[in-house]
Amino acid sequence: MHLALLLSFFILLASCVPGAGGESTQMVEVRGYLSYDYVPVTSSGLDYESTIRKPMRNVYVEAIRPSDNKVVAKGSTDDNGNYLLSVPLKEKTIYIAAWAKMISPSVTIQDNTNDKAPYVIVSGNYDLDGNTVLSPLNASSGWSGSNLTGSYGTRKAAPFAILDSIYSAVKKVKEVRPSLSFKALKVNWSVNNLPASGTISLGQISTSHYNPSEGELYILGKANVDTDEYDRHVIVHEWGHYFEDNLSRSDSMGGQHSSGDLIEKSVAFGEGWGNALSGIVFDPDVRYRDTISSRQQTTAIEFSLEDGTDINPGWYSEVSVQQILFDIYDSTNDTGDSISLGLGPIIDVMTNEQKNTSAITSIYSFIYGLKTRYPAYSGVINALTNSKQIVSVTDAYGTGETNDAGGLVELPIYQTLVVGGANKSATMLGQAYRMNEAQNVRYFRFTAMSSSTTFNWQSSDTYIFEVFKKGVSQGGVFDEADSADPLGPFSDSLSTTAGTEYIIRVTTHPDYLFNTTDPVSFDIWLD
Amino acid sequence: MKWTSFLFILILSQEVFAMAKYPPKIEQKASELKINNVPCKEKVLPLKIDYMKSGTAITITLTAESNIKDFVVSGVRGIDGLSVKSAEIPLKSDISPADIKSIVLEVQESGGLSYLILDLSGNVKGLTKKQSLALPIGEQTAVQKILAEKNIQNLESSQRPGGKQKVHMMRFDD
Numbered sequence: 001m002h003l004a005l006l007l008s009f010f011i012l013l014a015s016c017v018p019g020a021g022g023e024s025t026q027m028v029e030v031r032g033y034l035s036y037d038y039v040p041v042t043s044s045g046l047d048y049e050s051t052i053r054k055p056m057r058n059v060y061v062e063a064i065r066p067s068d069n070k071v072v073a074k075g076s077t078d079d080n081g082n083y084l085l086s087v088p089l090k091e092k093t094i095y096i097a098a099w100a101k102m103i104s105p106s107v108t109i110q111d112n113t114n115d116k117a118p119y120v121i122v123s124g125n126y127d128l129d130g131n132t133v134l135s136p137l138n139a140s141s142g143w144s145g146s147n148l149t150g151s152y153g154t155r156k157a158a159p160f161a162i163l164d165s166i167y168s169a170v171k172k173v174k175e176v177r178p179s180l181s182f183k184a185l186k187v188n189w190s191v192n193n194l195p196a197s198g199t200i201s202l203g204q205i206s207t208s209h210y211n212p213s214e215g216e217l218y219i220l221g222k223a224n225v226d227t228d229e230y231d232r233h234v235i236v237h238e239w240g241h242y243f244e245d246n247l248s249r250s251d252s253m254g255g256q257h258s259s260g261d262l263i264e265k266s267v268a269f270g271e272g273w274g275n276a277l278s279g280i281v282f283d284p285d286v287r288y289r290d291t292i293s294s295r296q297q298t299t300a301i302e303f304s305l306e307d308g309t310d311i312n313p314g315w316y317s318e319v320s321v322q323q324i325l326f327d328i329y330d331s332t333n334d335t336g337d338s339i340s341l342g343l344g345p346i347i348d349v350m351t352n353e354q355k356n357t358s359a360i361t362s363i364y365s366f367i368y369g370l371k372t373r374y375p376a377y378s379g380v381i382n383a384l385t386n387s388k389q390i391v392s393v394t395d396a397y398g399t400g401e402t403n404d405a406g407g408l409v410e411l412p413i414y415q416t417l418v419v420g421g422a423n424k425s426a427t428m429l430g431q432a433y434r435m436n437e438a439q440n441v442r443y444f445r446f447t448a449m450s451s452s453t454t455f456n457w458q459s460s461d462t463y464i465f466e467v468f469k470k471g472v473s474q475g476g477v478f479d480e481a482d483s484a485d486p487l488g489p490f491s492d493s494l495s496t497t498a499g500t501e502y503i504i505r506v507t508t509h510p511d512y513l514f515n516t517t518d519p520v521s522f523d524i525w526l527d
Numbered sequence: 528m529k530w531t532s533f534l535f536i537l538i539l540s541q542e543v544f545a546m547a548k549y550p551p552k553i554e555q556k557a558s559e560l561k562i563n564n565v566p567c568k569e570k571v572l573p574l575k576i577d578y579m580k581s582g583t584a585i586t587i588t589l590t591a592e593s594n595i596k597d598f599v600v601s602g603v604r605g606i607d608g609l610s611v612k613s614a615e616i617p618l619k620s621d622i623s624p625a626d627i628k629s630i631v632l633e634v635q636e637s638g639g640l641s642y643l644i645l646d647l648s649g650n651v652k653g654l655t656k657k658q659s660l661a662l663p664i665g666e667q668t669a670v671q672k673i674l675a676e677k678n679i680q681n682l683e684s685s686q687r688p689g690g691k692q693k694v695h696m697m698r699f700d701d
Contacts, residue, residue, distance in 0.1 A: 069682065096699075111695045114679045121697040137699040154678075156697045192675065196642065196661035204663060209567035220568075224606065225644055225659050234568060254565040258573070260652035290568070292659045293646050294602070300571055300657040311653050432624060434592075455553060467553070477551045485549060492553045 026089035032134035034081050034098050036160040037141035039230045041289045045297035046230055048143045048150055055081025056160055058102045058167050063087050063094040066125050076103055096123040100159035105182035107166050109159035112188035113203045119159040147297060155191060158229040162189055162219060165235040172281045176344035183246045187217040194222035208234055210241035226292045233278035233288040240274035248350040251361045251471045255436040262316040262405050262438040265362035272321025279305030280329050280343055313388045314403045316438040320388040321363050327384055336387025339380045358470055358501040359396035367393040409438045417446040419453060423525035428508050431516045435509045444504040446526055448496035454527040458488025461520040462512045467494060468503045480512050571656035572647055578662055587630040591622040595649035598622050602646035609634055609641035609664055639668035
């Protein structure tokens with residue numbers, strides 16, 4: 001028998017609270033239970049035939065008077081899906097509205113194809129005459145039929161499934177670091193959201209992603225194409241980007257990425273962090289799965305956070321990053337992994353050393369922060385990074401790294417420039433690689449000597465360079481010269497702070513290169 | 528005849544740069560220069576996709592951005608009013624950077640905005656990957672817009688803290 005039904009034997013509870021005019025208002029406590037359909041994710045897609053009901057946890061609930069739709073009571077469900085609302089005794093009839101939102105922390109699921117309207121699901125009317133325990137309410141998945149022949153009707157559970165995955169992530173983090181507070185988050189989901197480029201308000205969102213300029217998530221929802229509402233590791237992965245952007249720091253260039261890529265180190269860290277966090281949140285379900293296609297019966301991506309294949313281990317591999325982070329968390333020892341710190345220390349480093357590093361955020365800055373906090377663990381941390389062909393980390397800059405991916409990426413990770421010193425040269429491989437691949441991104445670092453620093457540079461092809469101070473862009477150049485234009489030497493100055501370290505990132509965009517075969521050589525010196 | 532360029536991941540196509548004037552100067556408006564930094568769900572197949580619609584015929588060109596083994600178009604279908612009448616689909620093959628595969632389709636539209644869906648798979652760097660993607664065909668009509676808003680309701684200002692609010696309203700089953 002359901003808990004909510006057991007509660008029906010409770011006695012009507014009435015109390016008095018002061019009204020606005022000083023008169024007392026008699027209140028009655030109304031209870032109920034809310035759930036949503038959860039569809040499990042398997043190696044062969046969504047398993048509708050194994051759908052279960054899960055409690056709506058920490059969901060904002062209102063009791064509403066039907067005659068004029070006035071809110072007469074409000075509150076939130078607990079971790080078991082139960083709500084308790086104090087309703088004025090004079091209210092004879094109410095209905096319940098459950099919003100796909102949390103109050104603490106503030107998270108709202110909204111429809112980006114309908115003016116960002118928040119999702120709300122309402123009950124029929126309840127007669128409160130002697131009835132204080134309302135019947136359980138469930139938001140259905142809308143699926144009818146078998147996995148192979150069924151189809152969707154109205155997908156009422158979807159926004160609540162997304163909200164619940166985010167609540168799982170919040171809860172996991174708060175369990176170890178309860179004092180953390182989270183910035184309000186809007187999550188855009190629609191049955192129209194699909195993997196097409198174009199107009200966001202039509203649902204053409206390209207893919208599930210975090211938009212840092214808005215601070216909002218976008219989640220795919222188009223049936224028979226790509227839905228992500230039940231792909232809970234995908235949801236937490238994207239929430240991980242929100243966490244990184246708001247509570248830690250991300251210097252990620254963004255853009256496309258895939259396991260096996262040699263990816264720019266900040267992109268690799270951000271993507272690996274998101275993946276690792278998804279496994280940590282749903283531990284022991286440590287298999288990341290992403291379902292697609294007709295009836296959502298295809299699992300496009302599946303890997304284990306614990307022991308998945310890492311075909312290109314190193315500082316440029318999101319797989320290496322995710323496995324290192326997961327190994328730091330988990331209590332299972334395996335190759336190179338004899339450390340089990342749990343999530344708390346990871347959060348501490350993310351919200352402190354990683355957030356404040358002078359370097360670009362990467363596995364180096366994270367590991368250096370971890371070793372600074374836990375020097376006694378240096379040996380086991382070295383063993384862990386070494387198992388992923390990453391040097392024993394001695395600073396946030398990857399000094400001493402020897403893994404050049406078989407000669408595909410240039411070392412050192414950062415070249416040091418001295419104001420008034422010699423020029424330094426970097427080589428990027430150009431046309432065959434994307435802008436965010438490690439082959440096309442080079443870094444320099446320098447300490448400013450005065451309030452202005454003069455940059456001098458020349459290149460063999462088009463380039464982009466950008467100057468950062470602790471991850472904040474100070475300015476830069478995107479040179480889209482064609483073959484007839486000179487490519488330097490050029491010179492320009494930038495305001496700087498004496499004694500402060502700056503990072504210069506240089507990259508090339510393959511769509512703008514006029515030489516499609518040769519590597520790009522870039523020289524820079526400072527005055 | 529209309530060519531539509533569809534970059535496989537929109538995110539990269541949304542990059543906003545401050546185009547350098549000659550000679551280039553260090554642009555102070557970092558927000559305009561900043562390389563697009565939108566992190567997204569893992570991409571599965573390195574492809575650039577263009578498509579051309581002429582009457583009821585659509586020609587899609589898939590250009591490999593890196594090596595893909597056993598590349599196969601496992602499905603081509605229409606949704607939201609688009610139906611595929613016939614399709615010439617390339618055979619399973621290995622493709623290399625700059626290799627182009629073409630898909631020639633005959634479709635029937637019911638008007639308005641619809642989508643052509645491609646189901647793709649292949650092996651990249653030893654990992655088998657699958658992806659569905661959507662190519663928009665046509666423009667949304669007023670009728671489609673009304674249908675899309677069928678669950679949208681306005682809650683009146685007198686009943687809501689913070690004023691009038693538009694909500695996507697659903698009903699519990701039980």
